[in-house]
Amino acid sequence: MAEIGAQLWELWAPYHEVLAQKIMGPVNGYMIIMISIQLLIRLWPTSSSGKVEASHILVKDESKAKELREELVKADGDPALFAKLAEKHSTCPSGKKGGSLGSFAKGSMVPEFDKYCFDPETKVNQVSQPIKTQFGSHLVMVTKKPE
Structure with a gap:
């Protein structure tokens, strides 16, 4: 399981700074949704479909x-x-x-x-x-x- 976590961490490495900039204060459901949308937008071109x-x-x-x-x-x-x-x-x-x-x-x-x-x-x-x-x-x- 730790190996999968490390792979995900590496996959998201280019977006760490963006994510850090987005999170200010306590995290709520809205922020999680917005961060997820940002990840999808940025990772979409590299997805295997298409x-x-x-x-x-x-x-x-x-x-x-x-x-x-x-x-x-x-x-x-x-x-x-x-x-x-x-x-x-x-x-x-x-x-x-x-x-x-x-x-x-x-x-x-x-x-x-x-x-x-x-x-x-x-x-x-x-x-x-x-x-x-x-x-x-x-x-x-x-x-x-x-x-």
Whole structure:
């Protein structure tokens, strides 16, 4: 139980000062509700609901991204092939993990990337058109979406 308490303490560490500023005088039910609301507002973006899991292949030029996309489309967007191509061609360190970025919440990535990943029309294991960002051209495959 102490371990869980320590984990919660660490999770709330960025908010200790805010909480200390809010509590002045005796604590009543209203204050507990207000503090709980503040915690929810601040922790909401990091909650697991609303997160997606995705992989990407980052290359310098769009023509290479288009070439890789054609290869993936011919293979019906095979996730195993996507991972192989990411390992071979991606300039991002995630390429070593098959392009996997793990799970992330909206607003965690550059806007162009987020737009594709959180678009309701984007299907799981669908290969994106090349997405141009300041880092280069990305091919993105969302591997898990919230239900």
